[in-house]
Amino acid sequence: MKFIINREEILVPLQQIVSVIEKRQTMPILSNVLMVIEEDQLILTGTDLEIQIIAKINIARDGVYAENLPGAGSAIAAATPGSITVPARKFLDICRLLPNGAEIKFELQNDIARDGVYAENLPGTGSAKVKIASSRSRFSLSCLPADNYPEFAEFELENHLFINAGKFKKALDKTVFCMANQDVRYYLNGLLLNVSNSKLKLVASDGHRLSIYEDNLDQATGFEARIILPRKGVLELSRLLDDPEAELKVEFSSNNIRIFIKNLIFSAKLVDSKYPDFGKVFQQEFFNQIHIQKQILKEALTRVAILSNEKFKGVTFDITPDSLKISTHNPEHDEAEEELFIEYTGEPLTIAFNAQYLLDAVSNLDSELAVLTIASNASSCFIDEPGDCGYKFIVMPMRL
Secondary structure, X not given: OEEEEEHHHHHHHHHHHHOOOOOXXXXXXXXXXXXXXXXXXXXXXXXXXXXXXXXXXXXXXXXXXXXXXXXXXXXXXXXXXXXXEEEHHHHHHXXXXXXXXOEEEEEEOOOOOEOOEOHHHOOOOOXXXXXXXXXXXXXXXXXXXXXXXXXXXXXXXXXXXXXXXXXXXXXXXOOHHHOOOOOOOHXXXXXXXXXXXXXXXXXXXXXXXXXXXXXXXXXXXXXXXXXXXXXXXHHHHHHHOOOXXXXXXXXXXXXXXXXEEOOEEEEEEOOOOOOOOOHHHHOOOEOOOEEEEHHHHHHHHHHXXXXXXXXXXXXXXXXXOOEEEEEEEOOOOOEEXXXXXXXXXXXXXXXXXXXXXXXXXXXXOOOOEEEEXXXXXXXXXXXXXXXXXXXXXEEOOEOO
């Protein structure tokens, strides 16, 4: 197995793959990236057994140069087929620290076919070595056979839909920050994806706040489904969606999801649980809406929160017609207070919130005006935009 490739052609896919590989693994081979050359392609695979990313790079074989192949990009060289796994982070660091535009020569040592079987796949052949060369740099890495690389279990994916990457990235950005992290209620350590024919809804909550984002799909799907994507998978997916013009193909079942992103295939195992019914929070009485300029509220919250309790970040809202007083204090007896003009015609009320939760919500609004709607029993506060808004943020109050 050998090939020559331009540094820029392999660097980005390798970075995308290495990010899913955990630094500490129970199986040593999971610290490696699987490299396979077949049918004019270099295929890179990385997994932690919960998430998998596959990248495909067009490459040349049998003396045909890749720059002469349609759609081959800038990868160059004649390549011979084969497969091996190499230490992912070491290989990435080598590629990353080589000069821009460097040509990387990759060759598997002792790669001699015996009766049609490649040496790296033979039992008892020991640890294979790969030689990496670029200009005057030479590296030799110990490898593990590709046959030992674990297979990512995927069941039949019966549902599929198409969505614009920019639209999906926006939906993720509006919700991911509300996901729980290592909560015992493991269904909260993820994101609910709800497809209802031509409508898409994403929901995330950590038990103290909840975000909901709704949008229309360009094509009707003809089915209804609710799945929970795992936290790590959501964060990785959000990072991969760097081209807002790309078209995504999403396939999923009740156990797995697979998303095709240009030359990448992202796969993840879904959270096996039922997401709690959050619809009841809408079925209650509310005080009159409070209208306030988004930027003014953000700046006031940021200033007042400086003197809040470092652990709980609590701030108190004293709301009267046309006035909102934001105040806080901490165990060191520091105090802060700021008064803002608002549009409000209801009864006076006092309620406390986590300042950071409010800031997260207000920062994600697209309009210049924030609308706050507090439940009459003071159990929750809705934060959204005027008019028909696809984004809603709900935060539970605090007791100070």
